[in-house]
Amino acid sequence: MTLAEHMKRTFSLNRHLVQRLGFTFITLMAIATVLPIVATVLYILIQGASAISLEFLAGFPRDGMRAGGILPAIIGTLYLTIGTAIFSVPLGIAAAIYLSEYAADTPLTRTIRIAIINLAGIPSVVYGLFGLGLFVLFLNFGTSILAASLTLSIMTLPVIISTAEEALRAVPQAFRTVSISLGATRWQTIRRIVLKEALPGILTGVILGLERAAGETAPILFTGAAFFLPQLPGSPFDATMALPYHLFVISTQVPEMPIQIQYGTALVLLVFVLTMNLIATVIRSRARAKRQW
Amino acid sequence: MNKIIIENLSLQYSDGTESLRNINLGIREKAVTVLFGPAGGGKSTLLRCLNRLNDLTEVRASAGRILIDGENVLDADTDVITLRRKVGMVFARPVVLPMSIRENLTYGLELAGETRRSKLDEAVERSLKLAALWDEVKDRLEDPAIALSGGQQQRLCLARSLALQPEIILLDEPTSGLDPISTGKVEAALTELKKEYTIILVPHSVQQAARTADYAAFFLQGELIEYNEGKALFTAPKEKRTEDYITGRFG
Amino acid sequence: MEKSLNWREFVITRSIKASGYSAILFVALIFFFLVREGLPTFGEVESTSLLNIRWYPIEDRFGILPLITGSIMVTFGATLIAVPFGIGTAIYISEIAPRWVREILKPLVELLGGLPSVVLGFLGILVLSPFLRVFLDLPTGLTAFTGSLLLGGIAVPTVVSVAEDALDAVPRAYREGAWALGATRWQTIWRVTLPAARSGVITAIMLGIGRAIGETMTVMMVTGNAPVLATALGSLFSPVRTMTATIAAEMGEVASGSTHYHVLFFIGMVLFLISLGVNIAASSVVFRAKKRAERILS
Numbered sequence: 150m151t152l153a154e155h156m157k158r159t160f161s162l163n164r165h166l167v168q169r170l171g172f173t174f175i176t177l178m179a180i181a182t183v184l185p186i187v188a189t190v191l192y193i194l195i196q197g198a199s200a201i202s203l204e205f206l207a208g209f210p211r212d213g214m215r216a217g218g219i220l221p222a223i224i225g226t227l228y229l230t231i232g233t234a235i236f237s238v239p240l241g242i243a244a245a246i247y248l249s250e251y252a253a254d255t256p257l258t259r260t261i262r263i264a265i266i267n268l269a270g271i272p273s274v275v276y277g278l279f280g281l282g283l284f285v286l287f288l289n290f291g292t293s294i295l296a297a298s299l300t301l302s303i304m305t306l307p308v309i310i311s312t313a314e315e316a317l318r319a320v321p322q323a324f325r326t327v328s329i330s331l332g333a334t335r336w337q338t339i340r341r342i343v344l345k346e347a348l349p350g351i352l353t354g355v356i357l358g359l360e361r362a363a364g365e366t367a368p369i370l371f372t373g374a375a376f377f378l379p380q381l382p383g384s385p386f387d388a389t390m391a392l393p394y395h396l397f398v399i400s401t402q403v404p405e406m407p408i409q410i411q412y413g414t415a416l417v418l419l420v421f422v423l424t425m426n427l428i429a430t431v432i433r434s435r436a437r438a439k440r441q442w
Numbered sequence: 443m444n445k446i447i448i449e450n451l452s453l454q455y456s457d458g459t460e461s462l463r464n465i466n467l468g469i470r471e472k473a474v475t476v477l478f479g480p481a482g483g484g485k486s487t488l489l490r491c492l493n494r495l496n497d498l499t500e501v502r503a504s505a506g507r508i509l510i511d512g513e514n515v516l517d518a519d520t521d522v523i524t525l526r527r528k529v530g531m532v533f534a535r536p537v538v539l540p541m542s543i544r545e546n547l548t549y550g551l552e553l554a555g556e557t558r559r560s561k562l563d564e565a566v567e568r569s570l571k572l573a574a575l576w577d578e579v580k581d582r583l584e585d586p587a588i589a590l591s592g593g594q595q596q597r598l599c600l601a602r603s604l605a606l607q608p609e610i611i612l613l614d615e616p617t618s619g620l621d622p623i624s625t626g627k628v629e630a631a632l633t634e635l636k637k638e639y640t641i642i643l644v645p646h647s648v649q650q651a652a653r654t655a656d657y658a659a660f661f662l663q664g665e666l667i668e669y670n671e672g673k674a675l676f677t678a679p680k681e682k683r684t685e686d687y688i689t690g691r692f693g
Numbered sequence: 694m695e696k697s698l699n700w701r702e703f704v705i706t707r708s709i710k711a712s713g714y715s716a717i718l719f720v721a722l723i724f725f726f727l728v729r730e731g732l733p734t735f736g737e738v739e740s741t742s743l744l745n746i747r748w749y750p751i752e753d754r755f756g757i758l759p760l761i762t763g764s765i766m767v768t769f770g771a772t773l774i775a776v777p778f779g780i781g782t783a784i785y786i787s788e789i790a791p792r793w794v795r796e797i798l799k800p801l802v803e804l805l806g807g808l809p810s811v812v813l814g815f816l817g818i819l820v821l822s823p824f825l826r827v828f829l830d831l832p833t834g835l836t837a838f839t840g841s842l843l844l845g846g847i848a849v850p851t852v853v854s855v856a857e858d859a860l861d862a863v864p865r866a867y868r869e870g871a872w873a874l875g876a877t878r879w880q881t882i883w884r885v886t887l888p889a890a891r892s893g894v895i896t897a898i899m900l901g902i903g904r905a906i907g908e909t910m911t912v913m914m915v916t917g918n919a920p921v922l923a924t925a926l927g928s929l930f931s932p933v934r935t936m937t938a939t940i941a942a943e944m945g946e947v948a949s950g951s952t953h954y955h956v957l958f959f960i961g962m963v964l965f966l967i968s969l970g971v972n973i974a975a976s977s978v979v980f981r982a983k984k985r986a987e988r989i990l991s
Contacts, residue, residue: 168879172789178781179790182849183798186805189816240712247713251706253500257714263976264716270900270972271723271965272907274937278944278961282726286949303719310716323537327599330495331550332527332606336702341549346540357807364809367909367937371944393811393910400815401914411819415812426807430800442540442588 190423193415200413214377214399215407219414221378225294225389226363226421228382229373232298233305233362238355240302241309245351248310249317250339269307273367276304280372295385297373304368305358312354316347321442349436356429364422366393376402392418444468445610445640446492451506453487455499462487463664465506470657474632474641476672478651479661479687485644488661489612492642493529494522510610527554530603534615534646536595538587543579546587546598550606565605573601574631593624600631610640618646629654648688652676660684727965731958738952743959748920748934750943755956757963762923763837763933767912770841770929771848771905776898778845779852783897786853787860788882799857806850814914817843822915829930835917837933843915844905852901859893860886896975903971906937907964913938936960 208218252258280300290296320343328338375388382389396414399406446469454461462484469475477485490496507514539546547566570576575597617625645651655672668681679685738755745756822834863886871881917932940957947953
C-alpha cells in the first residue's frame, strides 16, 4: 500500500467517523425533542387516570370547585368547538376554493395570501382583545359563547384555509379539464369532482384547526369564558365554562385545589384534543391508501 | 359538406407558447380530418378553440371566426356548455374520472339533467359498443375505472364523449401512450365512428396520420401549410416543407 | 365567459369570491379595533412615561419597558432551544430517519403543536418549576428560564414542519450530484442540502420566534409574573412578565374605557405589529427564494 493510498483510506475512514458521530448527534436531538412529548402525554394519562369517574365527568363542581365534576367545562368546550366550526368551516373552505379554483395570480390574490399568513401569526391573546373590542363591546354580544366562538373562528380560519387549499390543489388538473370538456360548469366540476376528491384532506385540516380552537384559552379569556357557573349555558348569549380555562383557573387561581382534580381536568382536555388529532391522522392515512390518482 | 369553417383564426397564449396565425380551414362532415405536424405547431390549440376549452387558459389575443353549422362559436354569446356537449374531446393521456366505469359514462348526461335510469343504461351500452369496449367491461360496470388497462381507459374516455351524442369528436393524440394492439382498436373504432360523426384527430405519428386521414392538414409553427385529401397529401404533397416532414427529414 | 351560469351558480360563485377576500377584511378589522381602543393611550399617558421602567397600573404607572424586556428575554431563551432542536429534528426526519421512523415522528411532532398551552403551563407549575428550583438552587422555579424551556417546546413544531418542508423540497438530484462527487451523506447535508434549503430554514426560525413571542398562557403560568426590567442575562433566572401575559392577566379586571384598558390594547397593537413584521419578513424571504429558483430553472 502506497502512502497516498494509506492517507486516502485514513481520510475516508475519518469522513465516515464524522458522519457516524454527526448522525448519532442529530438522532439524539430528535429523540430529545420527541421524548418529552411522549413523556408529557403519558405522565398526564397516568396521573389523571385515578380522578376519572362518572361523577367527575358527568357532575357539577362543588365546594368552590374543589370537589365534584367538570361537566359544565366539558359541555362548554364542546359548544365552543361546534360554534367555531359553524362559522369557520364554511368560510374557510369557501376561501380555499376561491384561492385554488378561481383566483388568478394578481396583486389582490397575493394580498389575500399575505393576510392569511398574518392571521396565522397573530398572537392568540390579541385575538382575545379583538373579540372583546368587536364582538363583546361593539356588537354588544356580551361575554358569550357567540362572541368566543366567533373569535376562535377567525383564529382557526388560516389553518383551515391553508390545509384545504393544499388538498384542493392536489387534485389533478386533468380531472377539471375533462369535466369541463364534458359540459360541466366550473361549480359543477368543483362540487362533483374536486371537492369529493379533496374531502379527506379538507376534513383533516378542519379537525386540526378545531383541535387548536378547543385547546385555546387566551382568545376566550375576555370573550366568553366563565370562572364558575352553577348550571349549563342556556343560549349562545350566555358565558360558558371551558376545559382549558378551567384548568388554568384551578391550577393558578384556586388555593388548596386537590391535585387529583387538576390532573383529571388536564387528562380530559388532553384526551379531547388527542382524539381529534387521532381522527385527523386516521382520515389522512386512509385517504392516502384509497386514493385513485 | 363542411361541418366546421375556420376563418382567419389567430391566437396567442399569454405565456408566449404556441400560437395560431391566420388559419383558414374547412372540416368535412362525417369524415376523419387529421391535423398533423411537429410539436408546438398549434394543432392542440386549434382543437381547444373548437370546444372553447381555451377559456380555461390565459389567452393574450385572438381574432377570426369558427363557424360550426353556420354559427360562430367564438362569439361571446355562445352557450359553451351546449357547445361542449356537441363537441366531444379525448385527450392524449387517458384521464378517467375517479369513479366507477358506469359513472364515468353517465357523468356528462347527469350534468345535462338526464336522470332516467333507462336512458342512462342505454347510453352506457351504446357508447361502450361504439368504442369497442362493451364486451370487455359489461360485467364490471361498477368497478373503479382506474382498474382498467391504459388502452381500455382511453376507449372509456372515447365512450364517455360518445355518451353525450356529440356531433363532432376531437382527439388529441389519443393513442400516444398506448401499445400497438390498443392503438389498432382505437383506430378501428374511428373507422366505424366516422360514418356518424365528424372527427378531428391529432395523430401521434405521421404513419397514423396516413393510415387514418380522409383529409389532412399540415401545421408548422402556428401556420396551416397545406390541406388536401389524405391520400393526395401523403402521396403527392405540394409543399416542400410538407414533403420534408412526411419523409422524415425533420420533426 | 360561461353563459349558462344560472342564478344558483352565480350566487355560489359570488359567495366563494367574497369568502376569499374575507382574510383581508379580518386583518383590517383586527388592526382597526386594536388602534381604536389602543390609540387613546397617547392622549392619556405621556409617551415618556410609557417608556418608564415601572409597570404599576394601580398607581397609574404604565412603563411598558419591563414587559418588552420580559418578552424579549423569554423569547430569546425559547429561540435558543427551539432553533437547534427544531432544525436538528427536521434534518433527522427529512435526511436520516428510515421511512417507518419518519411516519411515527411526523405525527408526534404535530401532536406537540396541538397540545393546549395551558396543559404545558400546568405541568410547568407542578413538575418543571419545582424541579428547576431545586436543581438550580433558585428562590423560585417560576422564572424566565422556565418559560423559555416550555416556550421552546411550543415553538419546536413550527420550526420542524417549516424547515422539514424546505429540506424536502430540495431536489433529489442535488444530493445525488454531491454523492456522485464522493461526498458522504453528512457532508451533503451540510454543504448542499441545508444551503439549498436556506430560505425555508430562515423562514422556519422566524415563524418559530413569532410563535414564541405570541404565546400567552404558558408564560403567564410559569414566568412568575413580575414586571421587573430585565437588564442582564442573569434575569433569565428570575421572575419576569411578558406583554402577552400582562394583557391576559389584567384585561379581565379593568374597566372598559379606562386608561389601563387603553394601554393594554396599545400593547396588543405592538404585538400585532411585531407579528405582522415577522410574518411579512418571513414570507418575503420565501418569495425571493422562489423568484431565484425560477430564474435558475428557466
